[in-house]
Amino acid sequence: MTQNENATAPIVRMEQVNKHFGSLHVLKDIDLEVAPGEVVVIIGASGSGKSTLIRCINGLEEFQEGHIEVDGNELTPHGKSGQALQKIRTEVGMVFQQFNLFPHLSVLDNVILAPMKVRGWSRADAMETAERLLARVGISDQAAKHPNQLSGGQQQRVALARALAMEPRLMLFDEPTSALDPEMIGEVLDAMRELAREGMTMIIVTHEMGFAREVADRVIYIHQGEIAEQAPPEQIFDRPCDERTRSFLARVLKH
Amino acid sequence: MEVTFQFDWAAAFRSIPHLLPGIPWTLLISFGGLAIGFIIGIVFGLMRISPSRLIRWPAVVYVEVFRGTPILVQVLFIFYGLPQLLGSPINALTAGIAAIAVNSGAYISEVVRGGVQSIERGQREASLSLGLSRTQAFRYVIWPQAFRRMIPPLGNQGIISIKDTSLFSVIGVGELVRQGQIYIATTFTALEVYFMVALMYLAITWSLSLLLRQLEKRGLVGQ
Secondary structure (H helix, E strand, C coil), X not given: CCCCCCCCCCCEEEEEEEEEECXXXXXEEEEEEECCXXXXXXXXXXXXXXXXXXXXXXXXXXXXXXXXEECCEEEXXXXXCCHHHHHHHHHEEEECCCCCCCCCCCHHHHHHHHHHHCCCCCHHHHHHHHHHHHHHCCCHHHCXXXXXXXXXXXXXXXXXXXXXXXXXXXXXXXXXXXXXXXXXXXXXXXXXXXXXXXXXEEEEECCCHHHHHHHCCEEEEEECCEEEEEECHHHHHHCCXXXXXXXXXXXXXCC | CCCCCCCCHHHHHHHHHHHCCHHHHHHHHHHHXXXXXXXXXXXXXXXXXXXXXHHHHHHHHHHHHHXXXXXXXXXXXXXXXXHHHHCCCCCHHXXXXXXXXXXXXXXXXXXXXXXXXXXXXXXXXXXHHCCCCHHHHHXXXXXXXXXXXXXXXXXXXXXXXXXXXXXXXXXXXXXXXXXXXXXXXXXXXXXXXXXXXXXXXXXXXXXXXXXXXXXXXXXXXCC
16 A cells, blocks of 8 residues: 655546546546645536546546546546545545435434444544534534435535545535525535635535635636646636636636 | 115124134235235345346346236136145145235335435435445435335335235135135125125225324434
8 A cells, every 4th residue: 555655745646537428528638636735626617527527536437548546545447446446435525516415314413424334433433523523514503403404505514524524635525505595605615615724635616716716726627528727726717828718717707 | 766675784793703813814914925025025126226137137027027917816826836836735825925925026126126216326426425335325325215215105015915815715715805705605695794894904904004104204204
């Protein structure tokens, strides 16, 4: 097993990753490195492959060529990664657009399930962590409720706490605010902002350009499955080099 | 015009003690068969959603065969046909339970398959993303939700199977209809007796309906 030799070794390394879906070439020669503590925001039109890209990192999508290394564990094409994939999923948290909370479990049970079953923590230990995390995202008084008794914004914050309970080294966010009513977007972004400030490594797919500009260390623009441009937010938003980036931003920033 | 025949309530009530012995048989065949059918249903239902064709195929064949043939033919085959093959007789109770088991098993497979497949893909993805294995994801996340959705169609199948046992009077097992036939043979009160028999089925199926409604009410909290 390879471990990071120093703090600057990338936590994610994608090399020449290609994914096809039937005749559709979804990801084209993706090269991407993410350093520990870095916040990377991926933007692009819907269907450009940005969600697919981050779903490849924790093996929810297979890819056909190239390789992906996450914290020293290597994913191989065609989903044949076995133990490495299991390790990666244990170390990588994910927040989904549709929250995907477990509706049959209470908020607290949602959060403690994986720490107990995967990490083997005692119920008491898992509950202590869960209560701390729920307090942090402002949901502590709702721990006994079921997800459907919460607002969308609250559900997404529980989903964040649930992912954090596994003490991940990397967090993936797949359009975390796209399914939310406008008045609830802020509370979720605030929780993510705080997480970024604490130094969590994050890869975020989002349409929230203001948030991207504020929080990102680097913004990646994906066009038709390719990384068209990547740069610090000031550069991407104020002086994009690529014509495709410019026209995409002109469209989304217009309103 | 004169009414030429009166419903004889006294005869109807007189038949009750002669019919009651059929109830335990009806219940034993129904619930014995359904219990085995439930196990068959889980096994074949899960086989049907396996990614491997080799596993999927036997389940498909099973469901098609036992859903596509009448239960009366199935029980006649088991009771009269199988002994020729095995060289030893099968008693009527065993044949009845077996027929309910294989028949309800086919329908329950479909219920199980539908229940599991109705759970949104995001539930599995969220489980896997947390590091749960596929088995853990199924056990702790998918199955508990699927099972709740399966309760109404399972109840439906239970009621159908209880009524199906009435067909087993043909192999001479002493269930409700058979008890009625025996009693009618000496009293010729078909109208009253079959009316009481029907009422007894209704009492059984209606109790089951009420029980299921309670279960559903409790199970659906927090869905």
